[in-house]
Amino acid sequence: MRVRQNGRGSNDAPHGCENDSLSGRLLAKLVPLNPRASGTEDGMTVLSARSSEWVRPVTQQGPASAIIEIDRVSQVFQTSARKDHVALSDISLRIEERAFVSILGPSGCGKSTLLYIVGGFVSPTSGAAKMKGQAIKGPGPDRGPVFQEFALFPWKTVLGNVMYGPRQQGIRAAEAEAQSRALIEMVGLKGYENFYPKELSGGMKQRVALARTLAYHPEVLLMDEPFGALDAHTRTRLQNDLLNIWERDRKTVLFVTHSVDEAVFLSDKVVMMSKSPGRIRQVIDIDLPRPRRRNELLLDTRYQKYVVDIERMFDESDDGGVPA
Amino acid sequence: MTSSAGMTKRAAPVLACIGLLVVWQVASLALKNDSFPTAIGAIRAIPDILGDKESLINILASLRRMTMGFGAAVLVSIPLGLLMGRSAAVAAFFNPLLMVIYPVPKAALMPIIMLWLGVGDITKTLVIFLGVSLPVIYHSFEGAKAVEEKMLWSGAAMGLSPMQRLVRIVLPAALPEILTGCRTGLVLALITMITSEMIARQSGAGNILFNALDMGQYDTVFAMIIIVGAMGICLDAIFERVRARLVRWSEPQFDMPLSFS
Amino acid sequence: MMSRQFPSNLVLGIAPIALIIALWQGLVSFGFAPAVLLPPPGFVFSRLLQQFVTLTFQQEIAATLIRLFAGFAIAVVLGVSIGIAAAASPAINAVVRPIVRVLAPLPKVALYPALLLLLGFGHGSKVTLVAADALFPILLSTYYGASTVEQKLIWSAMAAGTPRHEILLKVVLPAAMPSILTGCRIGLVISCIVVFLAEMITSTDGLGHALVTAARTFQAVDMFVPLITISLLGLILNGLLGAARSYLLRGFPEA
Numbered sequence: 001m002r003v004r005q006n007g008r009g010s011n012d013a014p015h016g017c018e019n020d021s022l023s024g025r026l027l028a029k030l031v032p033l034n035p036r037a038s039g040t041e042d043g044m045t046v047l048s049a050r051s052s053e054w055v056r057p058v059t060q061q062g063p064a065s066a067i068i069e070i071d072r073v074s075q076v077f078q079t080s081a082r083k084d085h086v087a088l089s090d091i092s093l094r095i096e097e098r099a100f101v102s103i104l105g106p107s108g109c110g111k112s113t114l115l116y117i118v119g120g121f122v123s124p125t126s127g128a129a130k131m132k133g134q135a136i137k138g139p140g141p142d143r144g145p146v147f148q149e150f151a152l153f154p155w156k157t158v159l160g161n162v163m164y165g166p167r168q169q170g171i172r173a174a175e176a177e178a179q180s181r182a183l184i185e186m187v188g189l190k191g192y193e194n195f196y197p198k199e200l201s202g203g204m205k206q207r208v209a210l211a212r213t214l215a216y217h218p219e220v221l222l223m224d225e226p227f228g229a230l231d232a233h234t235r236t237r238l239q240n241d242l243l244n245i246w247e248r249d250r251k252t253v254l255f256v257t258h259s260v261d262e263a264v265f266l267s268d269k270v271v272m273m274s275k276s277p278g279r280i281r282q283v284i285d286i287d288l289p290r291p292r293r294r295n296e297l298l299l300d301t302r303y304q305k306y307v308v309d310i311e312r313m314f315d316e317s318d319d320g321g322v323p324a
Numbered sequence: 325m326t327s328s329a330g331m332t333k334r335a336a337p338v339l340a341c342i343g344l345l346v347v348w349q350v351a352s353l354a355l356k357n358d359s360f361p362t363a364i365g366a367i368r369a370i371p372d373i374l375g376d377k378e379s380l381i382n383i384l385a386s387l388r389r390m391t392m393g394f395g396a397a398v399l400v401s402i403p404l405g406l407l408m409g410r411s412a413a414v415a416a417f418f419n420p421l422l423m424v425i426y427p428v429p430k431a432a433l434m435p436i437i438m439l440w441l442g443v444g445d446i447t448k449t450l451v452i453f454l455g456v457s458l459p460v461i462y463h464s465f466e467g468a469k470a471v472e473e474k475m476l477w478s479g480a481a482m483g484l485s486p487m488q489r490l491v492r493i494v495l496p497a498a499l500p501e502i503l504t505g506c507r508t509g510l511v512l513a514l515i516t517m518i519t520s521e522m523i524a525r526q527s528g529a530g531n532i533l534f535n536a537l538d539m540g541q542y543d544t545v546f547a548m549i550i551i552v553g554a555m556g557i558c559l560d561a562i563f564e565r566v567r568a569r570l571v572r573w574s575e576p577q578f579d580m581p582l583s584f585s
Numbered sequence: 586m587m588s589r590q591f592p593s594n595l596v597l598g599i600a601p602i603a604l605i606i607a608l609w610q611g612l613v614s615f616g617f618a619p620a621v622l623l624p625p626p627g628f629v630f631s632r633l634l635q636q637f638v639t640l641t642f643q644q645e646i647a648a649t650l651i652r653l654f655a656g657f658a659i660a661v662v663l664g665v666s667i668g669i670a671a672a673a674s675p676a677i678n679a680v681v682r683p684i685v686r687v688l689a690p691l692p693k694v695a696l697y698p699a700l701l702l703l704l705g706f707g708h709g710s711k712v713t714l715v716a717a718d719a720l721f722p723i724l725l726s727t728y729y730g731a732s733t734v735e736q737k738l739i740w741s742a743m744a745a746g747t748p749r750h751e752i753l754l755k756v757v758l759p760a761a762m763p764s765i766l767t768g769c770r771i772g773l774v775i776s777c778i779v780v781f782l783a784e785m786i787t788s789t790d791g792l793g794h795a796l797v798t799a800a801r802t803f804q805a806v807d808m809f810v811p812l813i814t815i816s817l818l819g820l821i822l823n824g825l826l827g828a829a830r831s832y833l834l835r836g837f838p839e840a
Contacts, residue, residue: 121740139743151737155759155836165745196836216745340683359702413597420598421605427819428812429778432785432793435800436808439622515692522694522786523797534786537698545698552695560690
């Protein structure tokens with residue numbers, strides 16, 4: 001059985017016997033998963049990318065330092081009684097402060113799992129992820145996720161959703177509301193404060209989800225195929241808006257996607273992954289000027305070359321296939 | 325490892341039964357109440373009831389009525405529910421009527437139906453029939469409503485008539501939901517059976533229960549409760565087995581019984 | 586579209602009820618059924634209105650309602666808390682699951698004689714019976730709702746800094762609310778049914794008792810009155826719960 005990357009599959013699978021998946025399913029959601037380590041495949045370090053990832057952001061002020069370090073992380077899911085699925089095999093990666101890094105790969109290569117490990121939602125079978133030198137033990141407001149499924153609280157309005165984080169941080173209601181209103185305006189949803197998520201389109205929901213995460217000022221944004229559920233037009237608009245917002249304060253972004261264009265357009269650095277087992281194939285610096293404008297970039301031969309090269313690399317691989 | 329986990333899983337309800345009986349035993353010993361016999365006392369009284377020819381006939385007669393009422397209800401309710409699920413007009417026609425009937429306790433109709441049809445088997449079977457119908461209709465309705473439209477389109481494109489589509493596509497697609505309704509209906513059939521016999525006090529398991537209560541045979545009362553409870557648990561377990569076989573293709577269901585839902 | 590559909594659906598829905606009443610009237614008018622056995626509908630409804638204003642009948646309704654609410658409230662509190670606890674803790678789950686598996690299909694009415702012996706013939710035994718019967722649908726749907734809460738809702742809340750013990754209250758409970766309310770609706774109807782039956786089996790007051798009294802004296806009219814009353818009560822309570830539901834779930838799709 002293949003471990004699904006999206007939906008519930010990825011968190012049910014490690015829980016072992018399917019018959020048992022219901023018991024404590026909620027508990028599994030509350031506690032970072034720590035599946036039984038069974039054979040960490042230590043011998044298979046052929047494609048370990050530990051040496052190739054040291055990358056400097058294109059535009060920066062001062063010396064760059066790693067904000068996230070992933071050190072020899074492996075993740076094994078027990079999918080059935082006898083079979084294990086190696087979702088991630090010996091991954092090492094350093095992500096520098098203020099860098100926009102995309103993780104690109106075919107579905108099933110463990111790229112979302114890697115993001116969840118950084119988020120502290122999933123504990124790796126072996127290895128460790130560190131944030132500013134501290135081992136990541138669980139979720140925290142320094143790392144804010146944005147999911148493909150939006151994951152907005154359906155019982156709260158747009159304003160209520162965005163205010164959730166600041167209120168949780170103990171900020172007074174009036175102040176939290178003022179900040180949240182400003183954020184809602186920034187993501188272009190002024191006037192929708194009192195709407196419920198169900199009344200919004202997919203693109204608007206994702207804008208709310210972004211605002212909700214930005215509201216508690218995480219140092220790192222963890223974006224899990226955030227535009228994957230949107231139509232092509234909305235997707236393009238949100239990519240542009242995300243870049244505009246990002247270029248204002250340059251948070252560190254870890255962005256999971258299976259779209260080559262999207263990765264090249266947005267990122268300073270693209271981490272290419274292959275599947276079965278999930279490994280880093282290559283890390284590519286995207287040396288394109290910022291601020292990036294879509295209409296200029298699409299005509300830029302350097303941009304086109306990146307896209308073509310990356311697609312060719314995926315084509316050549318035996319197991320990877322073309323990313324959708 | 326897997327087999328031992330399976331064993332534990334299968335043994336858990338048995339352990340729960342034993343645990344409940346132990347709690348009962350301890351509670352009755354602690355309370356020292358004449359009208360609250362110990363679990364062991366009650367269990368000892370079971371062979372007396374099952375050994376008595378008349379009680380056995382009574383209980384079997386109850387079960388026969390239950391089976392007939394349940395069977396008839398399922399045969400009528402499933403087609404009706406499926407039709408309601410696939411036709412907005414049929415649903416609009418029946419829904420308000422069902423909503424009015426829903427909160428009426430079916431066993432409470434006993435006295436009125438008795439007035440018309442006497443105390444015989446027909447009355448009791450009819451009451452069981454009414455009790456079982458509603459959940460089965462409701463679940464068939466919900467199941468049929470949720471059938472993927474595209475699946476029916478595919479069927480139509482293959483040349484199936486509306487009737488064929490109902491039988492060959494809607495029925496199997498809604499089967500998991502229908503069977504959930506049947507399971508609820510089965511528990512309700514048992515409940516209605518006992519209650520109607522408690523109210524009519526003519527024959528059957530419910531009657532034995534209350535006669536014993538009136539005569540102060542408390543061991544018999546509690547023994548009867550165990551027997552009726554065991555009937556409920558066994559029927560549910562058997563049905564669950566059948567259900568699991570029929571809908572093997574469907575998503576794994578909850579292993580806690582979702583009775584009434 | 587809904588508004589245009591509504592009146593025609595309403596007409597369609599009232600049709601079978603009207604038909605039944607017409608048939609009922611017809612049976613009596615054309616002499617197929619003697620009025621002693623089947624009183625004409627007009628007579629029944631006027632008797633109903635007449636009864637509604639009498640103090641004794643109002644007291645019967647009050648007795649029934651008190652038992653119904655007490656039992657239902659106990660079932661909601663126990664069902665929701667056990668359901669969420671069983672979903673959140675494997676240890677509690679391991680204990681609760683087999684017990685529920687055994688007790689849920691058990692016909693609770695059969696316990697009534699035991700409850701009578703232990704708790705007496707007053708409110709206690711009836712309230713307990715109502716609670717026991719309404720408990721399981723609420724418990725099971727709470728458990729179902731709590732264990733199928735979208736994982737990423739919980740992650741989002743955790744990332745926003747919600748401590749683990751607050752997740753149950755702040756995320757799981759509201760997210761499971763649609764399922765919990767479905768369970769409550771089923772539990773409420775069951776409460777209506779069970780309280781009535783318990784009163785029929787042994788009681789000195791309440792609607793069920795009113796029915797039994799009428800049956801003993803072969804007063805067919807008075808047998809219909811409590812039945813129609815409990816049906817009306819069921820409809821009204823269901824409507825109130827529906828209103829509460831659409832308020833509580835105003836954010837949820839398809840509420």
